[in-house]
Amino acid sequence: xxxxxxSPRTLAGLGAGLGLLIACxxxxxxxxxxxxxxxxxxxxxxxxxxQVPVRVDPGSEACLSDVxxxxxxxxxxLVALTAPRPRPPLEIVARGPGYRxxxxxPGANEPLTGLYARIDPPERSVIGTLxxxxxxxxxxxxxxxxxxxxxxxRPVTRIDGVExxxxxxxxxxxxxPGSVLERLGELVDRTAAFKPGLFGAPIFLWMVVLLVAVxxxxxxxxxxxxxxxxxx
Amino acid sequence: xxxxxxxAWILVLPPFQGPDxxxxxxxxxxxxxxxxxxxxxGVGGRSYSTEQAEAMKWADLFVLRGVLAARPGxxxxxxxxxxxxxxxxxxxxxxxxxxxxxxxxxRLYYALETxxxxxxxxxxxxxxxxxxxxxxxxxxxxxVAFMWLIASELFRPLWAxxxxxxxxxxxxxxxxxxxxxxxxxxxxLIWTAFIYVGLRIVRHGPSLRRLIxxxxxxxxxxxxxxxxxxxxxxxxxxxxxxxxxxxxxxRQTLLAxxxxxxxxxxxxxxVGVFTSGVSGQGAAYGGTIGWLDDQSFNIRQFLSxxxxxxxxxxEFMQPSIGVPGYGFREVxxxxxxxxxxxxxxxxxxxxxxxxxxATMLLLFGLYTVAVTRLDAVKRSWPTIAFxxxxxxxxxxxxxxxxxxxxxxxxxxxxxxxxxxxPLLSLLAIGVTVVVAALPRRLGAFATGALVAGGxxxxxxxxxxxxMRFYA
Numbered sequence: 001x002x003x004x005x006x007s008p009r010t011l012a013g014l015g016a017g018l019g020l021l022i023a024c025x026x027x028x029x030x031x032x033x034x035x036x037x038x039x040x041x042x043x044x045x046x047x048x049x050x051q052v053p054v055r056v057d058p059g060s061e062a063c064l065s066d067v068x069x070x071x072x073x074x075x076x077x078l079v080a081l082t083a084p085r086p087r088p089p090l091e092i093v094a095r096g097p098g099y100r101x102x103x104x105x106p107g108a109n110e111p112l113t114g115l116y117a118r119i120d121p122p123e124r125s126v127i128g129t130l131x132x133x134x135x136x137x138x139x140x141x142x143x144x145x146x147x148x149x150x151x152x153x154r155p156v157t158r159i160d161g162v163e164x165x166x167x168x169x170x171x172x173x174x175x176x177p178g179s180v181l182e183r184l185g186e187l188v189d190r191t192a193a194f195k196p197g198l199f200g201a202p203i204f205l206w207m208v209v210l211l212v213a214v215x216x217x218x219x220x221x222x223x224x225x226x227x228x229x230x231x232x
Numbered sequence: 233x234x235x236x237x238x239x240a241w242i243l244v245l246p247p248f249q250g251p252d253x254x255x256x257x258x259x260x261x262x263x264x265x266x267x268x269x270x271x272x273x274g275v276g277g278r279s280y281s282t283e284q285a286e287a288m289k290w291a292d293l294f295v296l297r298g299v300l301a302a303r304p305g306x307x308x309x310x311x312x313x314x315x316x317x318x319x320x321x322x323x324x325x326x327x328x329x330x331x332x333x334x335x336x337x338x339r340l341y342y343a344l345e346t347x348x349x350x351x352x353x354x355x356x357x358x359x360x361x362x363x364x365x366x367x368x369x370x371x372x373x374x375x376v377a378f379m380w381l382i383a384s385e386l387f388r389p390l391w392a393x394x395x396x397x398x399x400x401x402x403x404x405x406x407x408x409x410x411x412x413x414x415x416x417x418x419x420x421l422i423w424t425a426f427i428y429v430g431l432r433i434v435r436h437g438p439s440l441r442r443l444i445x446x447x448x449x450x451x452x453x454x455x456x457x458x459x460x461x462x463x464x465x466x467x468x469x470x471x472x473x474x475x476x477x478x479x480x481x482x483r484q485t486l487l488a489x490x491x492x493x494x495x496x497x498x499x500x501x502x503v504g505v506f507t508s509g510v511s512g513q514g515a516a517y518g519g520t521i522g523w524l525d526d527q528s529f530n531i532r533q534f535l536s537x538x539x540x541x542x543x544x545x546x547e548f549m550q551p552s553i554g555v556p557g558y559g560f561r562e563v564x565x566x567x568x569x570x571x572x573x574x575x576x577x578x579x580x581x582x583x584x585x586x587x588x589x590a591t592m593l594l595l596f597g598l599y600t601v602a603v604t605r606l607d608a609v610k611r612s613w614p615t616i617a618f619x620x621x622x623x624x625x626x627x628x629x630x631x632x633x634x635x636x637x638x639x640x641x642x643x644x645x646x647x648x649x650x651x652x653x654p655l656l657s658l659l660a661i662g663v664t665v666v667v668a669a670l671p672r673r674l675g676a677f678a679t680g681a682l683v684a685g686g687x688x689x690x691x692x693x694x695x696x697x698x699m700r701f702y703a
Binding site for chain 1: 233236237239240242243244246247289290291292294295297298299301302303304305306307308309310311313314353354356358359362389390391393394395398402672673675676677678679680681682683684685686687688690691692694695698699702703
């Protein structure tokens with residue numbers, strides 16, 4: 001009886017089970033259930049090397065071209081690089097074929113801060129233009145990038161119609177954050193983008209998710225336990 | 233299991249998000265479309281075809297590389313726009329790249345990759361791209377199969393073979409690399425196959441078929457990458473050990489040497505046909521082996537660098553050349569297991585610390601086994617000597633290359649963990665030897681824990697990558 005309980009196979013199973021249990025409790029479950037922000041798209045990410053201010057004078061309008069507005073784009077996030085003095089109000093206009101949304105970011109005093117403008121997302125995703133107009137009496141410096149890693153994306157920044165070197169850093173966010181487990185379906189749908197044929201089919205991707213999450217651990221542990229059969 | 237893992241990595245990693253994948257694909261595309269090798273880096277012209285550049289633009293892949301805050305395109309409108317752009321491109325848009333950052337690499341891997349590239353159904357860009365990835369994944373799965381053969385050659389108990397193969401197959405970064413378009417995967421397969429054939433030779437004698445296979449592996453290695461040259465000293469060591477172990481008659485010895493070295497030399501000759509010498513842009517491997525006739529190579533400085541790479545600086549030593557603090561942990565632990573995608577996805581620090589402790593325990597375990605089982609070590613000297621020489625050959629080449637690169641640019645040590653993957657089977661063998669030497673029940677428990685560790689690393693690596701790109 002004792003030898004069966006403490007057989008190599010049992011001990012190997014115990015080692016694997018303990019290892020997986022500890023990893024699940026200490027790492028996987030907290031990681032998968034933690035609430036995270038929901039990024040809809042990132043037209044221009046923050047700079048990798050150095051911050052570059054993009055100056056928008058009173059009455060001026062900065063526009064980014066070829067911005068993708070997805071059906072969950074509900075917040076426009078910009079970053080102001082303003083000295084500690086009142087920041088002017090901004091008008092944000094998102095537009096594309098069959099889509100136009102306007103929002104306002106009120107003026108304030110915070111020096112370095114994220115600016116958020118609430119917009120209604122389009123019913124179907126569109127590629128369009130995002131414009132930021134300075135409606136105040138002071139200039140504002142927005143965070144921009146010129147570095148070779150982050151300023152090579154699709155959008156081009158123009159101020160009053162003139163192309164400028166730095167691209168304004170912009171993210172579009174959803175107002176529905178959630179954990180990985182809560183948003184798993186959405187994340188799998190995103191994975192399907194730009195994948196041809198079968199590889200982009202949701203059912204295929206779900207099969208792979210299941211095979212990886214359950215099949216790989218089960219197969220590895222089963223193979224390992226089976227290999228001890230001859231040494232019991 | 234290896235197939236499921238590598239398929240998952242192929243699907244989770246957006247295009248061009250592995251080390252230099254955009255350059256390797258551009259090489260495959262240029263070769264497939266024109267039949268010619270692309271130009272060397274820095275010569276001028278376009279690095280990618282118009283088609284690849286447009287695909288990267290509309291799928292938001294340019295800014296994604298290594299930038300954690302960036303995300304790939306996933307909006308339906310972006311896909312739709314890309315389809316419109318793709319249908320408007322001319323045939324020349326697939327073949328108009330000029331220079332290539334990987335242009336110095338020999339053609340073997342890229343030529344093999346043109347097969348799945350041409351087999352892609354429908355002919356769309358992403359079809360061809362993913363077919364090329366799947367083509368490369370075959371090399372990874374084959375490497376896992378060779379690891380099983382190595383384990384079967386060395387270990388009798390089934391659990392030991394399973395453990396060795398699990399260590400190899402569950403390595404997260406190797407599985408990631410297997411999913412990418414990168415000649416390193418073929419190099420891993422070639423070296424794993426070479427080690428298997430080498431073990432057969434030293435343990436069972438040098439037959440004609442085995443010698444042809446060893447020579448063929450050596451030729452394939454030098455035709456795949458500059459780092460593959462390290463197989464030549466390993467081949468010489470193999471032939472020397474085989475001679476000492478089996479003492480064949482002179483005629484047979486000469487024949488064996490001629491076969492093994494002749495095939496490898498043919499591989500070198502093929503590389504030489506396309507190049508001139510070892511130095512300069514047009515030379516073999518784009519001049520990356522220019523250190524062979526480098527006059528500035530200082531042996532004292534090199535030895536000091538190698539010492540300080542692994543051990544603390546001694547009183548009389550000058551500070552090492554290169555990036556301060558870049559040594560054993562960064563190469564053998566951090567970038568060997570972690571730094572996924574374009575290096576930006578990293579395991580938490582506690583995981584890296586645990587892996588470092590496990591590695592130190594492994595080294596201590598191997599030393600203890602060697603000391604306590606000296607008779608067994610003496611009996612197995614041909615096997616141990618072959619494995620040691622093979623490992624040292626690659627590590628020595630990496631250090632020499634790193635040192636000579638740092639003579640020109642001290643800020644770029646070039647040496648990174650994935651360059652050690654051709655030797656991953658040695659790690660798997662080492663771990664299994666130590667576990668097999670433990671008391672039976674403790675060994676069984678350790679086997680279970682190690683397999684669980686591999687599963688956890690694999691799943692967490694995939695999970696972190698999935699989150700990084702799509703959350």
